[in-house]
Amino acid sequence: xxxxxxxxxxxxxxxxxxxxxxxxxxxxxxxxxxxxxxxxxxxxxxxxxxxxxxxxxxxxxxxxxxxxxxxxxxxxxxxxxxxxxxxxxxxxxxxxxxxxxxxxxxxxxxxxxxxxxxxxxxxxxxxxxxxxxxxxxxxxxxxxxxxxxxxxxxxxxxxxxxxxxxxxxxxxxxxxxxxxxxxxxxxxxxxxxxxxxxxxxxxxxxxxxxxxxxxxxxxxxxxxxxxxxxxxxxxxxxxxxxxxxxxxxxxxxxxxxxxxxxxxxxxxxxxxxxxxxxxxxxxxxxxxxxxxxxxxxxxxxxxxxxxxxxxxxxxxxxxxxxxxxxxxxxxxxxxxxxxxxxxxxxxxxxxxxxxxxxxxxxxxxxxxxxxxxxxxxxxxxxxxxxxxxxxxxxxxxxxxxxxxxxxxxxxxxxxxxxxxxxxxxxxxxxxxxxxxxxxxxxxxxxxxxxxxxxxxxxxxxxxxxxxxxxxxxxxxxxxxxxxxxxxxxxxxxxxxxxxxxxxxxxxxxxxxx
Amino acid sequence: xxxxxxxxxxxxxxxxxxxxxxxxxxxxxxxxxxxxxxxxxxxxxxxxxxxxxxxxxxxxxxxxxxxxxxxxxxxxxxxxxxxxxxxxxxxxxxxxxxxxxxxxxxxxxxxxxxxxxxxxxxxxxxxxxxxxxxxxxxxxxxxx
Numbered sequence: 001x002x003x004x005x006x007x008x009x010x011x012x013x014x015x016x017x018x019x020x021x022x023x024x025x026x027x028x029x030x031x032x033x034x035x036x037x038x039x040x041x042x043x044x045x046x047x048x049x050x051x052x053x054x055x056x057x058x059x060x061x062x063x064x065x066x067x068x069x070x071x072x073x074x075x076x077x078x079x080x081x082x083x084x085x086x087x088x089x090x091x092x093x094x095x096x097x098x099x100x101x102x103x104x105x106x107x108x109x110x111x112x113x114x115x116x117x118x119x120x121x122x123x124x125x126x127x128x129x130x131x132x133x134x135x136x137x138x139x140x141x142x143x144x145x146x147x148x149x150x151x152x153x154x155x156x157x158x159x160x161x162x163x164x165x166x167x168x169x170x171x172x173x174x175x176x177x178x179x180x181x182x183x184x185x186x187x188x189x190x191x192x193x194x195x196x197x198x199x200x201x202x203x204x205x206x207x208x209x210x211x212x213x214x215x216x217x218x219x220x221x222x223x224x225x226x227x228x229x230x231x232x233x234x235x236x237x238x239x240x241x242x243x244x245x246x247x248x249x250x251x252x253x254x255x256x257x258x259x260x261x262x263x264x265x266x267x268x269x270x271x272x273x274x275x276x277x278x279x280x281x282x283x284x285x286x287x288x289x290x291x292x293x294x295x296x297x298x299x300x301x302x303x304x305x306x307x308x309x310x311x312x313x314x315x316x317x318x319x320x321x322x323x324x325x326x327x328x329x330x331x332x333x334x335x336x337x338x339x340x341x342x343x344x345x346x347x348x349x350x351x352x353x354x355x356x357x358x359x360x361x362x363x364x365x366x367x368x369x370x371x372x373x374x375x376x377x378x379x380x381x382x383x384x385x386x387x388x389x390x391x392x393x394x395x396x397x398x399x400x401x402x403x404x405x406x407x408x409x410x411x412x413x414x415x416x417x418x419x420x421x422x423x424x425x426x427x428x429x430x431x432x433x434x435x436x437x438x439x440x441x442x443x444x445x446x447x448x449x450x451x452x453x454x455x456x457x458x459x460x461x462x463x464x465x466x467x468x469x470x471x472x473x474x475x476x477x478x479x480x481x482x483x484x485x486x487x488x489x490x491x492x493x494x495x496x497x498x499x500x501x502x503x504x505x506x507x508x509x510x511x512x513x
Numbered sequence: 514x515x516x517x518x519x520x521x522x523x524x525x526x527x528x529x530x531x532x533x534x535x536x537x538x539x540x541x542x543x544x545x546x547x548x549x550x551x552x553x554x555x556x557x558x559x560x561x562x563x564x565x566x567x568x569x570x571x572x573x574x575x576x577x578x579x580x581x582x583x584x585x586x587x588x589x590x591x592x593x594x595x596x597x598x599x600x601x602x603x604x605x606x607x608x609x610x611x612x613x614x615x616x617x618x619x620x621x622x623x624x625x626x627x628x629x630x631x632x633x634x635x636x637x638x639x640x641x642x643x644x645x646x647x648x649x650x651x652x653x654x655x656x657x
Contacts, residue, residue, distance in 0.1 A: 098604030101556035
């Protein structure tokens with residue numbers, strides 16, 4: 001490992017001495033190569049229904065979430081209270097202390113999803129889709145809770161348990177085993193497809209998008225410099241954690257991230273309270289924009305697409321990634337893990353994403369044409385007061401209330417990016433070992449590839465990276481949701497049996513308070 | 514019903530002292546000694562995905578290590594001089610878990626060393642012995 005580090009340092013020094021002109025062109029080359037090699041995949045996933053501008057993939061996710069919501073009888077609202085008492089540990093057997101708790105599983109899965117999607121992604125959504133995108137985002141978040149419930153229950157039910165006590169689970173396992181159990185053919189092929197898309201998603205949304213936005217954030221504060229420098233530093237730290245086994249770095253991040261999340265929400269609340277007179281107006285904009293578009297490109301459909309897209313990208317409901325994270329919990333009842341996981345889209349999208357959107361709207365970052373009352377649109381996106389987009393827009397919105405907040409946000413973004421990368425490196429690794437088998441050397445190959453993509457992500461432009469990230473993650477959802485449709489009767493059986501036992505008092509609280 | 518004493522043991526010098534004192538007391542009134550070892554654990558801590566995956570394995574290893582390296586030899590030693598001895602190994606908050614162990618076995622008294630493996634936080638937030646003395650439902654003997 002020492003020699004690898006030295007070699008990397010040597011290479012970095014060599015490139016550095018070549019000067020800024022060469023460096024800039026490296027960024028450009030990476031970018032050109034990247035967009036030309038991934039463009040076809042992006043257009044396939046986001047191709048619209050013939051004759052409309054509505055991408056079929058967005059319909060795919062929303063229809064699935066709606067079907068699950070109806071099929072499980074609005075489980076997201078019926079089981080919401082039960083989810084909270086599970087997380088509090090009311091139903092945890094004290095003799096199982098020392099095992100992973102529901103709280104820990106939820107916190108870890110959340111730190112994989114709460115991240116740039118909530119900060120940068122929302123800014124992209126309202127920047128293109130206007131305030132109305134927020135309405136559709138919240139709706140998609142609420143519906144997505146049912147998708148999450150379905151996939152996480154299956155993740156626990158069909159996981160692999162090994163003799164040494166470790167577990168592997170996720171869509172590739174429930175698709176293979178569940179399909180075989182129900183006598184449905186094609187499980188193996190779907191599972192392999194899912195694993196391939198999961199690896200791409202891990203490298204895209206779980207890695208390059210994170211590296212890219214972290215770089216933008218740092219460059220916004222210290223001034224512009226080539227992205228690959230950030231990339232190499234990030235790659236070095238990720239390398240130390242996932243290959244060097246320095247779990248302690250990751251543990252520190254996992255501990256800091258939740259506090260950053262709380263700080264973020266608190267800051268947003270304070271800004272909203274400071275502008276409490278505009279809250280009514282902001283919600284008016286959100287509702288009006290949701291159905292009229294308020295002048296944005298594509299009208300209300302444009303707002304809807306942006307809202308749905310960002311919600312799905314942020315909370316990953318239906319994507320299958322959370323099923324991998326939740327499957328490691330030791331519980332006798334798979335349904336409990338599903339119930340706990342339905343809190344994820346709620347916290348992630350309905351709470352945190354909405355906060356970001358409200359702050360951007362309330363601080364009036366989006367420029368309104370005084371003549372028409374509509375938003376000013378240039379090149380497909382709304383003109384912003386600061387001229388920034390993505391994470392820069394969120395930063396400007398928070399900065400307009402607290403001048404120091406962009407610095408806190410920069411730290412938060414870097415930590416969120418890092419913890420999301422660590423989570424996704426794990427999801428990608430699980431998919432990788434599903435395809436190629438478990439083994440130290442096989443795992444290292446994937447981990448090295450993962451580190452290389454950190455550098456590529458930081459060096460490429462936002463456009464191609466964000467497109468590829470979305471495409472890869474949504475491709476996972478295509479396969480996963482087919483699996484969920486086939487296996488949803490299994491979940492329903494589990495759910496009915498569990499709810500009956502809960503009602504009859506067979507399953508009861510261990511704690512009386 | 515026989516008298517039961519719970520003794521907190523974490524391998525520290527102070528807990529050795531508590532054990533010796535409790536044995537002497539137990540002998541005098543023919544009590545059953547329950548040696549309790551608590552592995553500090555909070556269900557609200559944060560773990561990485563890899564730690565979550567390996568948690569069950571680690572837990573088994575930790576329990577095995579506590580049994581083989583700490584509690585096993587101690588019980589064997591105590592048995593050589595005082596027959597009536599049991600042991601409990603549990604995860605949790607030390608004070609809460611010691612209280613629930615004593616409640617579960619219907620203990621008449623808890624013995625604990627004054628300073629276990631203390632850290633900075635115990636200096637700030639109060640020691641295990643101190644909190645136990647304040648919250649336990651049975652008499653607590655703090656052994657210096």
